[in-house]
Structures are given as structure tokens and as C-alpha cells.
Amino acid sequence: MAKDMTLLWGTGSPPCWRVMIALEEKNLQGYDHKLLSFEKMEHKSQQVLDINPRGQLPTFKHGDNVINESYAACFYLESQFKSQGTKLIPDGPAEQALMYQRMFEGLTFYEKLNAVIYYEWYVPEGERHESALKRNKEALVTELKLWEGYLQKLGSGSYLAGPSFTLADVVVFPTVGTVFRFGLSPERYPKLGEYYNLLKERPSVKASWPPHWLENPKGQDTLKDI
Amino acid sequence: MAKDMTLLWGTGSPPCWRVMIALEEKNLQGYDHKLLSFEKMEHKSQQVLDINPRGQLPTFKHGDNVINESYAACFYLESQFKSQGTKLIPDGPAEQALMYQRMFEGLTFYEKLNAVIYYEWYVPEGERHESALKRNKEALVTELKLWEGYLQKLGSGSYLAGPSFTLADVVVFPTVGTVFRFGLSPERYPKLGEYYNLLKERPSVKASWPPHWLENPKGQDTLKDI
Numbered sequence: 007m008a009k010d011m012t013l014l015w016g017t018g019s020p021p022c023w024r025v026m027i028a029l030e031e032k033n034l035q036g037y038d039h040k041l042l043s044f045e046k047m048e049h050k051s052q053q054v055l056d057i058n059p060r061g062q063l064p065t066f067k068h069g070d071n072v073i074n075e076s077y078a079a080c081f082y083l084e085s086q087f088k089s090q091g092t093k094l095i096p097d098g099p100a101e102q103a104l105m106y107q108r109m110f111e112g113l114t115f116y117e118k119l120n121a122v123i124y125y126e127w128y129v130p131e132g133e134r135h136e137s138a139l140k141r142n143k144e145a146l147v148t149e150l151k152l153w154e155g156y157l158q159k160l161g162s163g164s165y166l167a168g169p170s171f172t173l174a175d176v177v178v179f180p181t182v183g184t185v186f187r188f189g190l191s192p193e194r195y196p197k198l199g200e201y202y203n204l205l206k207e208r209p210s211v212k213a214s215w216p217p218h219w220l221e222n223p224k225g226q227d228t229l230k231d232i
Numbered sequence: 233m234a235k236d237m238t239l240l241w242g243t244g245s246p247p248c249w250r251v252m253i254a255l256e257e258k259n260l261q262g263y264d265h266k267l268l269s270f271e272k273m274e275h276k277s278q279q280v281l282d283i284n285p286r287g288q289l290p291t292f293k294h295g296d297n298v299i300n301e302s303y304a305a306c307f308y309l310e311s312q313f314k315s316q317g318t319k320l321i322p323d324g325p326a327e328q329a330l331m332y333q334r335m336f337e338g339l340t341f342y343e344k345l346n347a348v349i350y351y352e353w354y355v356p357e358g359e360r361h362e363s364a365l366k367r368n369k370e371a372l373v374t375e376l377k378l379w380e381g382y383l384q385k386l387g388s389g390s391y392l393a394g395p396s397f398t399l400a401d402v403v404v405f406p407t408v409g410t411v412f413r414f415g416l417s418p419e420r421y422p423k424l425g426e427y428y429n430l431l432k433e434r435p436s437v438k439a440s441w442p443p444h445w446l447e448n449p450k451g452q453d454t455l456k457d458i
Contacts, residue, residue: 059378060337071329075336082332086325099312103297106308110301111286113339135359152285 011037014054014065016044018187018216020116020180021076022064027176028080030210033091041217077109080176092210094173105167105174108156112178118142118149119181123188123228147232150185150195157197163204171208179205187219189227237263240280240291242270244413244442246342246406247302248290253402254306256436259317267443303335306402318436320399331393331400334382338404344368344375345407349414349454373458376411376421383423389430397434405431413445415453 011034015022029037042048042063050061058065058074066072066079068086073079084094096102121142126134157164166174182202186192192199205211219225237260241248255263268274268289276287284291284300292298292305294312299305310320322328347368352360383390392400408428412418418425431437445451 060340068329069325071326073329073333075333078329078332078336082329085321085328095311099295100297102311103294103299103304103308106304107299107301110304114286130363133359133361133364137356138359 008034008037010069012067013037013039014042014057014063015039016042016049016063017218018184019044019063020184021062023180023183023214023216024076024177025064025066025079025083026214027179027210028083028094028173030213031092031094031171031176032083032087034083034087035213077113077177080173084173092171094171094176096167096170096172101168101170101172105172108166108174109177111152112174112181115149115153115178116181118146119185122146122232123184123226143232146229150190150198150232153182154195154197157201162200166201175205179211183211185229187225189225189230190232191230234260234263236295238293239263239265240268240283240289241265242268242275242289243444244410245270245289246410247288249406249409249440249442250302250403251290251292251305251309252440253405253436254309254320254399256439257318257320257397257402258309258313260309260313261439303339303403306399310399318397320397320402322393322396322398327394327396327398331398334392334400335403337378338400338407341375341379341404342407344372345411348372348458349410349452369458372455376416376424376458379408380421380423383427388426392427401431405437409437411455413451415451415456416458417456 008029011029013022013025013029015026029035040053042051042054044063048054049063054063054065055061057067057072060074062074064076064079065074068082071082073082080094096105120128122139125139125142129138156166160166160168165171166178182198183206185198186202190198192202206215234255237255239248239251239255241252255261266279268277268280270289274280275289280289280291281287283293283298286300288300290302290305291300294308297308299308306320322331346354348365351365351368355364382392386392386394391397392404408424409432411424412428416424418428432441
């Protein structure tokens with residue numbers, strides 16, 4: 007059914023996970039896919055570069071259409087398969103406004119997370135500063151508190167843009183999954199913890215759960231004290 | 233006609249400019265707006281914080297709906313005023329795929345630009361490194377060459393996603409405007425220069441041109457040698 011789609015992906019990459027959740031929600035199982043290794047630098051392999059000049063994962067193709075950016079692929083899939091699977095963009099203007107707003111705040115959330123957990127990966131050795139990492143951690147705490155507040159306001163059992171699961175959940179959940187994988191305390195961030203527990207049981211999320219997280223259920227503790 | 237809309241904005245800010253172009257294209261002139269000063273830190277004023285906890289511009293409200301993220305506001309406006317003004321999302325799957333892809337690559341373009349022209353603003357004095365700024369400049373050159381190649385492939389007079397002006401142009405043009413404002417050489421990047429010349433005459437772009445650029449037509453020369 008989704009035989010004319012190809013996804014090259016890496017395990018544990020939130021951008022890849024977004025696209026995989028979207029594909030599941032739109033009932034597009036059965037697409038061609040290949041798991042590549044970031045450690046082995048396979049995201050810079052010719053196979054990727056032929057489709058994606060940026061050498062990044064996800065790399066995604068539907069027929070002749072190349073849509074490598076994860077948000078772009080999610081929008082595209084919802085638009086092309088509107089009446090198939092879960093409807094991911096709500097009709098009501100208020101819910102739609104909130105969905106778009108949270109989707110794009112989600113990019114900031116993801117960026118602030120990366121600036122902490124991958125600090126040493128992004129910043130070469132001679133350029134690292136304790137002061138910068140401390141500031142990045144404070145910015146992440148501010149960010150986490152914003153999201154905790156958003157969920158608090160919406161009430162128990164809510165999705166990010168209200169009562170329905172939307173594109174906002176598709177793109178932001180992988181970041182939430184990652185903060186807990188890196189040891190965030192659900193006691194300190196109970197609403198985020200509740201949201202995580204709600205979503206992790208969703209079939210699309212379970213079906214796309216990062217395989218190396220399944221193999222090694224214990225994650226890192228990088229965020230345990232923040 | 234757009235009396236139930238309020239925009240708080242800053243001159244020369246690409247995110248603000250995106251929303252202003254979208255409003256023009258959707259024939260939503262006449263909205264309430266207020267020009268605030270980044271220098272005077274008015275983006276952190278109570279007026280902004282009441283609507284936007286991030287204290288950023290643009291800050292945008294339509295009725296009770298708050299959509300501060302610039303991409304979110306552009307998507308929202310197109311969705312809510314679909315049949316009004318310019319149709320900003322094309323129907324064809326191939327053009328749509330390209331539009332989404334370029335829109336989100338546009339965020340990387342914007343980020344790589346900021347990492348050069350605002351390096352000193354983003355990085356505190358004791359944490360600056362010549363090696364980092366040099367790397368940022370190289371990354372910007374790589375990025376500019378990608379976009380130059382995209383435009384080259386599409387041929388003269390094309391918009392970013394093909395023959396029609398789309399959301400990709402709405403969100404990426406302000407970045408292109410900024411690279412030339414900061415002295416990029418149109419001789420070295422002729423396709424980007426051609427695209428800039430095409431778009432700068434468009435009514436929506438002219439109507440929203442940053443007022444301080446009009447007051448001081450001469451920009452910086454930060455990018456003249458890259």
C-alpha cells in the first residue's frame with residue numbers, strides 16, 4: 007500500500023521518529039525503509055546523498071517527490087492522505103491555531119534539548135565552556151516548565167492541542183520521549199510524565215519506538231537533576 | 233476587514249516579515265499593529281509577555297487565537313482564509329512536496345545566517361572563538377550554494393517551489409532579503425540575486441519592507457566577502 011515510499015532513518019532520532027509516527031497514523035505501513043547508523047556515518051553515505059544533499063536522516067521519498075525535512079514530510083503526508091487514517095489537522099480555528107503554535111514551539115523545545123544532551127557532540131573540544139552548558143541547561147528548564155504549564159492548563163488526558171491527537175503530537179512527542187530517555191524526573195514534571203505515559207501506549211508510537219531503546223531499556227541520566 | 237487581528241512586530245526581523253507578507257497576500261490589510269523596538273527591549277515588555285510568554289516578536293492574535301510562531305501564523309492564515317487573496321499552498325503533489333521541503337530547509341538557512349551576522353549577539357564575550365565563527369561562515373556558504381543550486385535548477389523567473397508564489401516564498405524571502413541587506417554579492421550568487429530582484433517588486437513584499445531599511449538604504453557589509 008505504501009510501496010512507492012522509501013524512508014532512510016536512524017534509531018532514536020526525533021526527526022525520523024516524527025515521520026514514522028505520521029506514516030503509522032495515516033495507515034501507510036509497508037513502506038520501504040532502511041535503518042542506517044549515525045555512528046558509522048551512514049547518514050553521509052552516497053545512498054543518502056543521492057536523495058538528500060544535506061546528508062541527514064530522515065531521507066524520505068514518495069514516488070518522485072523528495073521530502074526530507076521531518077515537519078515537511080508530516081505536512082505532506084497529512085495533505086496527500088487527508089481522508090486516510092487519523093485526521094491530523096483539526097477543523098476548528100482555535101484548535102488549529104493551538105496546533106500550529108505548539109508544532110513550531112516544538113522546534114525550540116527540540117533545539118534546547120539538543121543543546122544540553124549533545125553539547126559535546128555539537129561543540130568542538132577547545133570551544134566548550136561550563137558557562138555555556140549551564141546557560142543551555144537553564145534554558146531547557148525554562149522550556150520544560152513552559153510545556154508543563156501548557157499541559158497543566160489543558161487538563162488531564164489532553165493532547166498538545168486539545169482533545170484530539172494532531173500533528174503537534176506527531177512532531178513533539180519524540181522530543182518528550184527523548185527527555186525521559188535521558189532521565190528527566192516525572193515527579194518534577196508530572197504533566198509531561200502523564201503525557202508521556204498516555205502517548206507511549208498509542209499504537210503508532212509503539213510501532214515506531216526506537217529499536218535500540220527496546221534493546222537497552224535503560225537510558226542515560228543526563229537530565230535527572232534538572 | 234482584519235480588525236480582529238493584532239500584530240506586535242520589530243523592523244528587520246525575518247519572522248515578523250514572514251507574517252506581514254502572509255497578511256498582505258491574504259488581503260488582510262488593516263490589522264492592528266504596533267512596531268516595537270528590540271534595542272529598547274520592548275519585546276520583553278508586559279504587553280508582549282501577556283500574549284507571548286517567550287517575549288518574542290512577532291506576537292500575533294486573531295480574535296482569541298494566539299499564534300506567535302511565524303511559520304504557525306502563516307499556515308494558520310492560509311488555512312483560515314483559503315479562498316481569499318493568493319492561494320499559498322499549491323494543489324499538485326510535486327509542487328506541494330517541494331514547497332514543504334523548501335519551507336523547512338528555510339529554517340536552517342535562517343539559522344545559519346544568524347550564526348554569522350549575529351554571532352556576537354548570541355555568544356557572550358568570553359565564549360567567542362574565531363574557529364567557531366569561521367566554521368559558521370563556511371556553513372553559511374554551503375547553505376547559500378545549496379539555494380543557488382535550487383534556483384538554478386528551477387530556471388529563471390521561478391519561485392522557490394516552482395511557477396507559483398507559495399508559502400515557501402513567504403517564509404524564505406525575508407532571509408534572502410537579509411543576506412543582501414548584509415552585503416552578499418549578487419555577482420557571486422546570481423540566482424539568489426535574481427530571485428531577490430523578482431520578489432522585492434512584489435506588492436506584498438514592498439508593502440511590508442522593513443521601515444528602517446527604507447530610512448537607511450545602505451545596509452551592512454558583513455557578508456560581502458563570502
